[in-house]
Amino acid sequence: MKKTNKLLAIAMLLLTTAVLMAKPAIVKDTKVKNSIVKIFTVANQVDFGEPWSSHVQEFSGSGCIISEQRILTNAHVVSDSTYVEVLKNGETKRYEAEVLSIDHEADLALISVKDKTFFEGTKSLEIGGLPELQHEVNVYGFPMGGDTLSITKGVVSRIEHQSYAHSSKLLLAIQIDAAINYGNSGGPALADGKVVGLVMQGNSYGEGMGYIIPASVINHYLEDMKDKEYNGYPFLGMTTQDLESPVMKEMYGLKDKKYGILVNDTIPNSPASRVLQTGDILISIDGYKIYSNHKIEFRDKEFTYFTYVLDQHQVGDSMDMVVLRDGKELNSTIKLDMKAEDLSLIKRRKPETKLSYYIYGGLVFVPGLAEHYVSSKFYDEYPDENRTELVVLKRVLSSSLTKGYGTYGIGVVDTINGKHFKDFKEFVKLLEASQEKFIVFSDEDNYQLVVNREDVLKKQKEILEKYNIKAAKSDDLMKSK
Numbered sequence: 001m002k003k004t005n006k007l008l009a010i011a012m013l014l015l016t017t018a019v020l021m022a023k024p025a026i027v028k029d030t031k032v033k034n035s036i037v038k039i040f041t042v043a044n045q046v047d048f049g050e051p052w053s054s055h056v057q058e059f060s061g062s063g064c065i066i067s068e069q070r071i072l073t074n075a076h077v078v079s080d081s082t083y084v085e086v087l088k089n090g091e092t093k094r095y096e097a098e099v100l101s102i103d104h105e106a107d108l109a110l111i112s113v114k115d116k117t118f119f120e121g122t123k124s125l126e127i128g129g130l131p132e133l134q135h136e137v138n139v140y141g142f143p144m145g146g147d148t149l150s151i152t153k154g155v156v157s158r159i160e161h162q163s164y165a166h167s168s169k170l171l172l173a174i175q176i177d178a179a180i181n182y183g184n185s186g187g188p189a190l191a192d193g194k195v196v197g198l199v200m201q202g203n204s205y206g207e208g209m210g211y212i213i214p215a216s217v218i219n220h221y222l223e224d225m226k227d228k229e230y231n232g233y234p235f236l237g238m239t240t241q242d243l244e245s246p247v248m249k250e251m252y253g254l255k256d257k258k259y260g261i262l263v264n265d266t267i268p269n270s271p272a273s274r275v276l277q278t279g280d281i282l283i284s285i286d287g288y289k290i291y292s293n294h295k296i297e298f299r300d301k302e303f304t305y306f307t308y309v310l311d312q313h314q315v316g317d318s319m320d321m322v323v324l325r326d327g328k329e330l331n332s333t334i335k336l337d338m339k340a341e342d343l344s345l346i347k348r349r350k351p352e353t354k355l356s357y358y359i360y361g362g363l364v365f366v367p368g369l370a371e372h373y374v375s376s377k378f379y380d381e382y383p384d385e386n387r388t389e390l391v392v393l394k395r396v397l398s399s400s401l402t403k404g405y406g407t408y409g410i411g412v413v414d415t416i417n418g419k420h421f422k423d424f425k426e427f428v429k430l431l432e433a434s435q436e437k438f439i440v441f442s443d444e445d446n447y448q449l450v451v452n453r454e455d456v457l458k459k460q461k462e463i464l465e466k467y468n469i470k471a472a473k474s475d476d477l478m479k480s481k
Contacts, residue, residue, distance in 0.1 A: 038086065043058075365394065
């Protein structure tokens with residue numbers, strides 16, 4: 001009997017100990033749940049097909065509370081927002097929020113809540129590191145189908161560069177097998193109590209497959225925003241080529257080496273042009289050897305593109321590199337003081353701004369933004385003292401003035417009556433100042449569209465009314481002199 005009582009007492013002690021040990025984990029999970037929020041956004045989104053118009057759209061996403069009473073989410077959740085509210089898990093009151101900053105390249109954003117009582121009972125989630133393959137993660141968010149918090153489990157199945165859907169930029173991404181649905185965007189993926197990623201996008205071609213933005217990319221954004229000014233990612237400004245051909249390796253003196261990529265060319269005035277030459281072999285950067293297929297080993301037996309190393313730097317940093325030139329290895333340091341946009345003739349729309357446009361007799365002209373699908377050949381051209389911006393004939397509005405020109409135009413405009421222009425505003429000034437009877441728009445192949453200037457002046461108002469367009473030019477052009 002005594003033996004039975006003793007065994008029972010031990011069993012009760014073990015059970016009590018297990019309950020006590022389990023209790024902190026439950027409390028910890030509750031605190032995590034309280035730090036996940038649902039985000040409601042009203043956005044005034046631009047229409048690239050009709051640049052004079054926009055449309056209001058309402059949608060929702062997820063986010064998590066981090067340090068300094070900030071909420072981390074996706075850029076696409078709050079992009080072009082006119083009104084933002086957040087709802088804390090387990091509550092019914094919505095709080096008005098404001099966007100602090102947006103990183104469209106990495107699809108990240110920070111927002112804040114005006115009423116600081118919102119943060120009572122919450123904890124700031126800590127940003128962790130890069131998880132290992134097969135590491136289990138919990139994904140938190142508010143997917144479609146309900147207002148309560150959803151938690152799904154998955155494992156890390158792949159870590160490599162992917163094209164981010166929001167910006168098309170190639171950055172490191174983590175593939176997981178947890179379910180990711182509409183509304184999950186911006187929700188955190190946690191491992192060992194820390195944020196190892198932020199839900200970014202699903203994969204329509206793979207069931208139960210999705211991608212999260214890794215902690216390394218998140219930390220780059222947070223570091224960048226310490227001075228409250230977004231700079232983005234540094235840009236080298238060069239084109240390179242694989243060196244997996246044995247013949248090419250022999251010609252460039254690499255023999256049986258598996259490292260090194262060929263520098264084909266450098267963009268004038270770029271960081272790369274100050275250090276590298278055409279025909280150089282780039283062997284390593286910051287101590288990472290670059291394999292002949294452009295990849296580096298960022299962890300043991302794990303590979304991704306060498307730009308991973310570049311993406312760890314902020315604009316203004318310096319980076320070490322080893323170059324093979326004329327059979328000799330050279331150690332160099334490159335100053336990373338430029339962004340891709342600094343050296344690009346084709347820009348992306350500035351965040352949260354309206355589109356510029358100019359309508360002349362039914363011809364709709366816009367600046368050469370990437371979102372307007374400019375011909376790929378112009379991506380190999382760079383701004384100079386003669387041209388800093390492209391002008392695109394985006395659309396032709398059918399009328400008696402444009403008969404015979406169809407509904408689409410000539411693409412990039414090179415001249416007006418044989419005269420070149422530096423940018424979109426100069427194009428508009430040149431066009432408005434013209435006194436010639438015929439206005440001839442030509443592209444670089446001298447394909448032409450011609451309109452009669454007097455007819456345009458007579459029928460411009462009629463065309464605008466027909467297509468329900470309030471003004472022939474955008475607000476920014478009206479304000480400029």
